[in-house]
Amino acid sequence: MNLRDLKYVVAVADSSHFGHAAERCYVSQPTLSGQIKKLEDELGITLFERTKRSVAITPVGETIVAHAREILEQAETIRQLAQSHQDPLVGPLRIGAIMTLSPYLMPLILKPLRERLPQMRLVISEEMTETLLERLRKHEIDAALIATPVDTSEFATIPLFDEPFWLAHPRNHPFQEKKAITQKDLDNTELLLLSEGHCLADQAMEVCHMKARAEQGDMADLHAASLETLLQLVGVGFGCTLVPDLAVRGIRMNDKDIVTRRLQQKDAFRRVYPAFRRSFPRRQALDAFIEVLLDNLPDTVFRLS
Amino acid sequence: MNLRDLKYVVAVADSSHFGHAAERCYVSQPTLSGQIKKLEDELGITLFERTKRSVAITPVGETIVAHAREILEQAETIRQLAQSHQDPLVGPLRIGAIMTLSPYLMPLILKPLRERLPQMRLVISEEMTETLLERLRKHEIDAALIATPVDTSEFATIPLFDEPFWLAHPRNHPFQEKKAITQKDLDNTELLLLSEGHCLADQAMEVCHMKARAEQGDMADLHAASLETLLQLVGVGFGCTLVPDLAVRGIRMNDKDIVTRRLQQKDAFRRVYPAFRRSFPRRQALDAFIEVLLDNLPDTVFRLS
DNA sequence: TAGAATTATCGGTTTTCCCTATATCGGACC
DNA sequence: GGTCCGATATAGGGAAAACCGATAATTCTA
Numbered sequence: 018m019n020l021r022d023l024k025y026v027v028a029v030a031d032s033s034h035f036g037h038a039a040e041r042c043y044v045s046q047p048t049l050s051g052q053i054k055k056l057e058d059e060l061g062i063t064l065f066e067r068t069k070r071s072v073a074i075t076p077v078g079e080t081i082v083a084h085a086r087e088i089l090e091q092a093e094t095i096r097q098l099a100q101s102h103q104d105p106l107v108g109p110l111r112i113g114a115i116m117t118l119s120p121y122l123m124p125l126i127l128k129p130l131r132e133r134l135p136q137m138r139l140v141i142s143e144e145m146t147e148t149l150l151e152r153l154r155k156h157e158i159d160a161a162l163i164a165t166p167v168d169t170s171e172f173a174t175i176p177l178f179d180e181p182f183w184l185a186h187p188r189n190h191p192f193q194e195k196k197a198i199t200q201k202d203l204d205n206t207e208l209l210l211l212s213e214g215h216c217l218a219d220q221a222m223e224v225c226h227m228k229a230r231a232e233q234g235d236m237a238d239l240h241a242a243s244l245e246t247l248l249q250l251v252g253v254g255f256g257c258t259l260v261p262d263l264a265v266r267g268i269r270m271n272d273k274d275i276v277t278r279r280l281q282q283k284d285a286f287r288r289v290y291p292a293f294r295r296s297f298p299r300r301q302a303l304d305a306f307i308e309v310l311l312d313n314l315p316d317t318v319f320r321l322s
Numbered sequence: 323m324n325l326r327d328l329k330y331v332v333a334v335a336d337s338s339h340f341g342h343a344a345e346r347c348y349v350s351q352p353t354l355s356g357q358i359k360k361l362e363d364e365l366g367i368t369l370f371e372r373t374k375r376s377v378a379i380t381p382v383g384e385t386i387v388a389h390a391r392e393i394l395e396q397a398e399t400i401r402q403l404a405q406s407h408q409d410p411l412v413g414p415l416r417i418g419a420i421m422t423l424s425p426y427l428m429p430l431i432l433k434p435l436r437e438r439l440p441q442m443r444l445v446i447s448e449e450m451t452e453t454l455l456e457r458l459r460k461h462e463i464d465a466a467l468i469a470t471p472v473d474t475s476e477f478a479t480i481p482l483f484d485e486p487f488w489l490a491h492p493r494n495h496p497f498q499e500k501k502a503i504t505q506k507d508l509d510n511t512e513l514l515l516l517s518e519g520h521c522l523a524d525q526a527m528e529v530c531h532m533k534a535r536a537e538q539g540d541m542a543d544l545h546a547a548s549l550e551t552l553l554q555l556v557g558v559g560f561g562c563t564l565v566p567d568l569a570v571r572g573i574r575m576n577d578k579d580i581v582t583r584r585l586q587q588k589d590a591f592r593r594v595y596p597a598f599r600r601s602f603p604r605r606q607a608l609d610a611f612i613e614v615l616l617d618n619l620p621d622t623v624f625r626l627s
Numbered sequence: 628t629a630g631a632a633t634t635a636t637c638g639g640t641t642t643t644c645c646c647t648a649t650a651t652c653g654g655a656c657c
Numbered sequence: 658g659g660t661c662c663g664a665t666a667t668a669g670g671g672a673a674a675a676c677c678g679a680t681a682a683t684t685c686t687a
Contacts, residue, residue, distance in 0.1 A: 018325060018397055018400065018401070019324065019325055019326075020323060020324055020325055021324075021644090034664085035664075035665060035666095036663090036664070036665085044644090044645070044646090045645070045646055045647080046664085046665075046666095047645085047646075047647085047648095047665085047666075047667075047668095048644070048645050048646070050665060050666065050667090051644085051645085051666090051667090052644080052645095054666085055643095060400070060401065060404035060408075061404060061405070061408040062404045062407050062408055063603035063604075066461065066599065066601045066602065066603055067601060067664090067665070067666095068599075068600070068601045068652090068653075068664090068665090069651080069652045069653045069654085069663085069664055069665060069666095070652090070653060070654070070663085070664070070665095071664090072664090072665090073461045074461075075603060076413065076414065077403065077404070077407045077413065080403055081400050081403055081404065084396050084397075084399055084400050084403070085400065087396055088393050088396045088397060088400075091389050091392055091393045091396070092323055092389075092393060094389055095323065095365070095386050095389050095390065095393075096323070096365065098382065098385055098386055098389070099365035099366060099367045099382070099386065100366070102367050102382045103365075103366040103367055108381065108382060109381065156371065156378045156379075294371070294373075295373070296371045296372060296373050297371065298368035298371055298380060299368075326675090339633085340633075340634060340635095341632090341633070341634085349675090349676070349677085350676070350677055350678075351633085351634075351635095352634090352635075352636075352637090352676085352677075352678085352679095353675070353676050353677070355634065355635065355636090356635090356636090356675080356676085357675080357676095359635085360674095360675095372633090372634065372635095373633090373634090373683085373684080374632085374633055374634060374635095374682080374683045374684045374685085375632085375633070375634095375683085375684060375685065376633090377633095377634090475653095628687100629686100629687090630685105630686080630687080631684100631685085631686075631687095632683100632684085632685080632686095633682100633683085633684085633685100634681100634682085634683085634684105635680100635681075635682075635683100636679105636680080636681070636682095637678105637679085637680080637681095638677105638678095638679095639676105639677090639678095640675105640676080640677080641674100641675085641676075641677095642673100642674080642675075642676085643672105643673085643674070643675085644671105644672085644673075644674085645670105645671090645672080645673090646669105646670090646671085646672095647668105647669095647670095648667105648668085648669090649666100649667080649668080649669105650665100650666075650667070650668090651664100651665085651666070651667090652663100652664085652665085652666095653662100653663090653664085653665105654661105654662085654663085654664105655660100655661085655662080655663100656659105656660085656661080656662100657658105657659090657660085657661100
């Protein structure tokens with residue numbers, strides 16, 4: 018059996034005429050006759066009762082043609098599905114981003130994306146780096162926007178931009194008096210940090226030359242679950258923290274209890290990039306997404322391409 | 323696209339392994355790889371994201387595989403349908419019979435049929451000869467049990483049996499006195515007849531050497547629509563009529579007002595046979611039906627084979 | 628670094644499919 | 658009754674496809 022055979026059968030059933038059916042299928046009449054006969058032999062039944070003068074479908078043939086029609090319809094559906102997905106930009110692009118980036122980056126690019134790539138559907142998820150990479154491995158997402166170096170033998174990466182860290186401290190904090198925040202000020206300063214697994218915590222510790230988390234112990238219960246929570250703590254004078262650039266923009270405008278300050282250090286930034294499977298078949302979609310992203314970054318971050 | 327291709331795709335989707343999928347499809351791995359690739363090219367999309375180490379299905383692939391599964395299931399249904407109809411005895415045999423035969427013949431053979439050919443489903447209809455032949459032409463029935471010669475260039479026929487006519491007259495009719503009913507008695511006797519189109523009417527007239535119907539005129543309103551009605555008329559003394567043998571059996575037992583008499587004439591019978599399309603593909607089913615029919619006829623009719 | 632596992636590629640063979648030409652059959656027309 | 662027309666079936670040859678075995682290429686494992 019064969020999709021082509023079924024098409025022939027349906028054509029004959031529709032026209033009750035081998036010649037016309039053959040014409041409709043763009044083959045010669047002997048070819049169509051032969052294929053129908055072949056199928057009848059294969060199935061062991063007679064589909065059409067034919068005389069030299071007329072063609073009539075048998076009762077079994079009738080039911081079989083009904084199924085054949087459904088099959089051909091399904092096949093057409095498959096072709097249509099494929100057709101509409103042929104443009105690699107069409108169809109959902111599943112992007113995961115770390116939680117300290119996503120809420121501040123996505124608002125910047127979603128509207129431009131809809132304008133520039135209206136046919137692209139974006140599915141966004143927020144997870145911690147490790148979870149993102151795991152989902153990437155399981156093909157649950159197509160790219161992970163992260164800020165931690167990954168094993169490039171497993172995933173491909175494209176550096177997008179360097180995002181500076183800002184210091185956020187309460188209005189009445191000792192730092193308030195200082196004109197500029199130097200590396201020395203930060204060294205071993207106790208910072209409020211996100212909970213385990215968030216790369217921002219590791220990055221902040223690195224910037225401040227803090228000891229590894231495991232040795233701290235006593236501060237464990239101050240690790241917050243989100244940047245928003247962290248900023249709430251800063252706002253009520255609990256301490257200070259580092260905030261990535263894109264997240265700062267909202268704070269400065271809305272929160273009078275929090276002061277955000279540029280850092281003097283040159284290495285106080287994190288590098289943001291997408292990680293994706295090398296075998297990911299829709300690079301074009303990803304590239305288009307990245308282009309729109311880069312075009313809509315504020316000047317406070319440093320584009321790398 | 324191709325049923326085979328879809329089978330390959332589903333196999334790969336199931337096993338996530340080209341080699342195993344190939345094994346399951348009884349082809350070599352290169353063949354399967356090649357066909358999958360061909361299909362992907364044809365559809366213009368990537369169905370599977372493969373590395374040297376793993377195979378994962380793409381989102382589009384997932385939906386397409388779902389449709390492919392349905393298609394393969396339908397195809398399997400077609401094969402099963404064909405399988406179960408492969409035995410030509412299986413499946414409905416649509417028999418039409420004239421109304422003066424069907425009610426008296428069918429009760430004789432239905433039970434034996436169910437015993438001998440339990441898998442055969444019989445669909446019976448009762449019509450006048452012309453209507454039966456028309457339905458035969460339209461493939462609405464597979465055989466017509468009739469008693470009028472037909473153009474054997476159009477349909478094939480098989481003589482089954484000769485069915486004698488009996489005379490039915492009221493108990494107090496002049497015929498009552500006669501020892502035997504001769505051809506002379508019948509000649510130009512006015513008989514109660516069935517309405518236009520029933521072959522029994524024509525046959526009765528022939529037996530009695532009656533004038534053609536068109537010239538009678540005054541008797542038109544005595545033409546009844548069924549043999550049962552006719553016998554009711556005989557029962558209340560309205561006249562006499564000819565009754566085919568198989569129909570007589572019920573009368574003799576049940577009706578005390580009607581006398582049934584054998585006729586002396588040798589030609590007072592009708593020949594019963596099935597007519598069927600020469601191209602009818604299930605001769606075996608028809609032959610089997612005929613065999614059971616012949617085996618269960620009473621000795622009062624004369625089997626012809 | 629060798630070996631095992633897995634998919635892709637290549638060359639040659641077999642099978643299937645298709646076309647043209649022709650046979651065959653039934654009906655229509657003269 | 659003979660001839661033509663319309664329809665399906667059959668035959669032969671050529672083109673396309675599908676298939677296989679061998680092998681390359683790549684990646685993970687030991």
